[in-house]
Amino acid sequence: MKLRTFLMSTVAAAATLAFTAPAALAQQAAYKSEYRLSLVLGTAFPWGKGGELWANKVRERTQGRINIKLYPGVSLIQGDQTREFSALRQGVIDMAIGSTINWSPQVKQLNLFSLPFLMPDYAATDALTQGAVGKSLFQTLDKAGVVPLAWGENGYREISNSKKPIKSPDDLKGMKIRVVGSPLFLDTFTALGANPTQMSWADAQPAMASGAVDGQENPLSIYQTAKLHTVAQKYVTLWGYMNDPLVFVVNKDIWNSWTPADRDIVKQAAIDAAKEQIVIARKGLVEADKPLVKQLMANGTTVTELTATERDAFVKATRSVVEKWKSQIGADLVSQAEKDIAARKK
Incomplete structure (x- = not known):
């Protein structure tokens, strides 16, 4: 009786796997062993700290399915920060926490944050990134070929x-x-x-x-x-x-290679890391x-x-x-x- 029950359970499990899991398994099989995250500054700075927080949260929450390696100094593009956005769209870079300043030559709308004396205080910055303007700019970035997930901050210059x-x-x-x-x-x-x-x-x-x-x-x-x-x-x-807001983004092909569940994890990890990163960027001020x-x-x-x-x-x-x-x-x-x-x- 026990043997029969065991065999029936095994057959049922195999049938469930055969009908429901192939797409997900194939998708996960296509995962890269390492995802390259581009940063201008390393972890000694609030900017780089945001990358470290994001990478750690993603690794922990995906049980190691998605491993992110930090590449500070925009080392993936020979240190030329103005090329970062183009390299991200082309797939040279998998993920990035980018500056609105550095990406503004490719996405003109991001010049908004560089208008002199537009934002008199942190409340003004938050009103933009967390409101209608932030949503509009995320739509613009999506149309430009990347997946924006969260707003961070480099700080007032x-x-x-x-x-x-x-x-x-x-x-x-x-x-x-x-x-x-x-x-x-x-x-x-x-x-x-x-x-x-x-x-x-x-x-x-x-x-x-x-x-x-x-x-x-x-x-x-x-x-x-x-x-x-x-x-x-x-x-x-x-x-x-x-002020120079930062944007947590993922290359579209990379994003589409992940399961919907993992996309949700990466996005929420970005949101959580960005909130912590902003606190670090404003500390002492x-x-x-x-x-x-x-x-x-x-x-x-x-x-x-x-x-x-x-x-x-x-x-x-x-x-x-x-x-x-x-x-x-x-x-x-x-x-x-x-x-x-x-x-x-x-």
Whole structure:
């Protein structure tokens, strides 16, 4: 009797497997042993930490079916961060946590976040990424050939230099400022009277150390972790002129190669990792005493915080840049962003 019951159970299990599992088994058999996740910065930075969190959560929740390896320094594309989005679409890269700045040459709408002085605070950033604007941009990215899953954050970009405190647009006149490879950044710093110089992050630090450039703009977490005070960047101005959201994405072919259940796992892992990553990116800046700013000052950095009147001078000086770029980004998208920011809960 026991033998008969065992045989019947075995036959039933085999029949169930034969009818319900072939597609799923074939799909899982096609899984790669390793998925390449591209990052600009490593795990010492909040950006890279987001990649580590995502990879760990996916590996744990899929019981090792999906293993993600981090490739910081955009090493999969020889360090050229402006090529990352194209490489992702082409399948050179499987997954990425990308900067809206770096991808803006290929996806014009992402220039929205680089409009100078659009987002005055973190509540404004959240109003965009977590609202109608964020959903619209995810649809745009999907049409552009990738699968966007979650919004992370690199942070508000503050300006540093080796010459003097920057309190007005006049202080920037003639300064050589390293900027990323985006035409909008060239327009912004030209409008402020500076001499913007495009170069990769890999080239930026030696250029600052040698005096080939006078300054740069980046989140304070990058300034501190990269120890920019050791490469002559003695002065920092907190002007919060733009924030750089990050996007957790997957190549479409890779996405379609996974089972629906695993797609759900990867997406939820991205959402969870992104939330944690944003907290890390803002650490030391959202607290009342801003401990990260105190750390900079302890290293001998002169930190300047603009008054509302001083900041307004920069806003007025760059207004023409905003007007010029509205049509390229999409007037409706910019208007929606301005509306959502005005209605935000502070």
